[in-house]
Amino acid sequence: MKPGVFEYVAPTTVEDALAVLAERGDDTSLLAGGQSLMPLMNMRLARPEVLLDLNGLNELASWGLSEDGLRAGALVRAADLERSREVRAQLPTLVEAISHIGHPQIRNRTTIGGNVAHADPSSELPGMLAALEGSVELTSSRGSRTLPWSEFFVSVFMTAREPDEMVTAVTFPVPHGWDVRFSEMARRHGDFPIVALTVAVRTDDDVVTGLRVAATGVSDRPVRLTAVEKAAVGRRLEPSLVRDLVALSREEIDPQPDGAGSAEYRRYLLGTLLERSLLPDAAPAAA
Structure with missing residues (x-):
């Protein structure tokens, strides 16, 4: 297959890449890790007029971690x-999610920006963004804007x-006070x-003060189970509550x-x- x-086109600066998009964005596909795009092109399910290779944009290949969160440039590799x-140390659950993306060879090529931009409804990172209330930075020759996951x-x-x-960047906040x-x-x-x-849960003396439940693979995008989240607040985290939340979760999707x-x-x-x-040691609930 060919x-x-x-x-x-292989630009070496973000400015040059944005100039191409400003002129021919409707006809252009962006190449980062290529794990999804190249098979689609080989099967001719994707037929862009222009292939814009972003791998020379070294300014997008760095990341920074602070007390507030991780800001990863779009070309940061998942393996990094x-x-x-x-x-x-700061986001162990993010590392756990990344470890489920394909296999080591795949993660060596997969980029954080490319994975998120592809918006596969089953992918792990969009769900992580939803649970952590993350955001995505978009840049054009007109300027930059940052969208919360729910709008992106x-x-x-x-x-x-x-x-x-x-x-150009993806931000994963550090969930201080939450068990993720x-x-x-x-x-x-x-x-x-x-x-x-x-799942991110916050408790005070075993009483739930906050709950976030983000799922992928059950809709056309990552979703938060808001009914489940609201039903948990103010109740003790015990088997009876979890049984109620399990039943509600199956009704909500x-x-x-x-x-x-x-x-x-x-x-x-x-x-x-x-x-x-919520209860790792509990016996399975009834369907």
């Missing part, structure tokens, strides 16, 4: 964050990015998850069936992952 004919002791993700493989914009847990169910480690769940499983199966997996996240 891609269709295209013009290859996974191997960082500093990131593991629109639908399956669709985001709020305009044709003349590119993702990540889990997923996939056929094999490295496969896209059937359901992935990021409306997943589409596909080759990986039925809607009913995804509902069951979601509730099971939620239960394991």
Whole structure:
């Protein structure tokens, strides 16, 4: 399989890349890690007139970690964050989620910006952004803007990015005072998850003062289970509450069936992952 004919452009500065997008953004595909784009081009499911290779933009390949959060340039490789002791110390659950992205060879090429911009509804990082209340920086020749995760993700493989914009950074806040847990169910480690769940809980003397439940694989974008979150606040974190939340979580989503499983199966997996996240030692709840 070979891609269709295209013009290859490899800028060395962000300014040059933005100039190309300003002129030909509607006809351009952005190449970062290439884990998704290149197979699509080889199968001719994607046929851009211009392929804009971003890998020469070294200014987007750095990241910074503060007490408030991690700001990762769009070209930071997933493996760089996974191997960082500093990131593991401040955001261990993010490292856990990254470890489920494909296999080591994939993570060596996968970029944080590319993964988020691709907006695969089953991907791990969009769900992590949703649970941590993260944001995405978009830049064009007109300037920069930062969108919260809830505004950035629109639908399956669709985001709020305009044709003349590119993702330049992704921010993952450090969840001070929250206990964050990540889990997923996939056929094999490295496969896209059937359901992935990021749960952040905050308690005071075992009473829930805050809950965030972010899921991927159950909708056309990452979703927060707001009904579950609201129902938990003010109640003690004990088996009776978790049973109620599991039942509510299965009612709150409306997943589409596909080759990986039925809607009913995804509902069951979601509730099971939620239960394991909130009460790791509990016996399985009834479906």
